[in-house]
Amino acid sequence: xxxxxxxxxxxxxxxxxxxxxxxxxxxxxxxxxxxxxxxxxxxxxxxxxxxxxxxxxxxxxxxxxxxxxxxxxxxxxxxxxxxxxxxxxxxxxxxxxxxxxxxxxxxxxxxxxxxxxxxxxxxxxxxxxxxxxxxxxxxxxxxxxxxxxxxxxxxxxxxxxxxxxxxxxxxxxxxxxxxxxxxxxxxxxxxxxxxxxxxxxxxxxxxxxxxxxxxxxxxxxxxxxxxx
Ligand code: ADP
Ligand code: ADP
Numbered sequence: 001x002x003x004x005x006x007x008x009x010x011x012x013x014x015x016x017x018x019x020x021x022x023x024x025x026x027x028x029x030x031x032x033x034x035x036x037x038x039x040x041x042x043x044x045x046x047x048x049x050x051x052x053x054x055x056x057x058x059x060x061x062x063x064x065x066x067x068x069x070x071x072x073x074x075x076x077x078x079x080x081x082x083x084x085x086x087x088x089x090x091x092x093x094x095x096x097x098x099x100x101x102x103x104x105x106x107x108x109x110x111x112x113x114x115x116x117x118x119x120x121x122x123x124x125x126x127x128x129x130x131x132x133x134x135x136x137x138x139x140x141x142x143x144x145x146x147x148x149x150x151x152x153x154x155x156x157x158x159x160x161x162x163x164x165x166x167x168x169x170x171x172x173x174x175x176x177x178x179x180x181x182x183x184x185x186x187x188x189x190x191x192x193x194x195x196x197x198x199x200x201x202x203x204x205x206x207x208x209x210x211x212x213x214x215x216x217x218x219x220x221x222x223x224x225x226x227x228x
């Protein structure tokens with residue numbers, strides 16, 4: 001469960017990015033976050049994984065009140081969150097396998113468990129055959145598969161994705177969406193900021209539209225609703 005209560009976020013330069021926002025996202029939901037550039041979508045999402053703190057208000061994720069946790073406790077909190085970004089953020093000197101295994105090594109899982117689980121998730125996202133390759137040897141879509149494998153390897157309750165198809169061509173974007181749908185079908189909550197109108201209008205899910213730091217629309221099976 002993700003809940004925001006009267007959340008405001010003003011950046012140090014005075015920009016008000018989120019301006020009084022309330023929302024509840026239930027376990028297992030699939031939510032698109034849409035809106036024009038500069039609307040506050042990234043800030044909204046970053047606050048969910050404690051990359052940014054609200055200036056006021058409260059945020060609860062999996063029962064944890066985020067504004068009150070110490071910085072030193074953030075990595076512990078993030079064990080239950082998977083993160084996927086537009087630019088993949090893979091470690092370039094690590095192989096596919098190592099990028100995914102690393103997420104389990106930092107939480108000190110047993111080597112046998114790591115080996116089994118990493119191959120399992122690489123299989124799930126369809127990239128097992130490239131386990132020994134480096135990110136630079138992969139296409140964008142393949143790199144995003146690896147990033148998704150890394151995000152789910154520790155079986156998080158929530159996956160948060162910021163424009164995950166933003167750097168991918170339409171066909172690859174659909175393949176990536178199939179993987180996200182599969183992950184959500186297995187019970188993982190998914191929150192995804194996107195500008196991809198075709199995807200939002202074809203894979204119908206909850207749509208939260210943000211403009212000027214506020215939710216202006218929240219629909220059960222919504223449309224993208226913008227021209228671009
Ligand atoms: P979106 O993801 O919808 O494009 P953002 O959340 O990135 O919107 O940005 C919302 C507003 O906050 C914009 O005016 C943006 O310029 C500003 N902003 C975002 N990040 C920062 C930052 N680190 N410092 C100052 N202003 C920021
Ligand atoms: P099995 O093949 O044992 O029936 P599944 O096909 O359901 O299991 O899942 C294959 C693997 O994917 C399992 O090991 C499981 O841990 C993992 N998995 C299942 N659901 C998720 C999820 N929501 N996120 C990440 N990994 C998952």
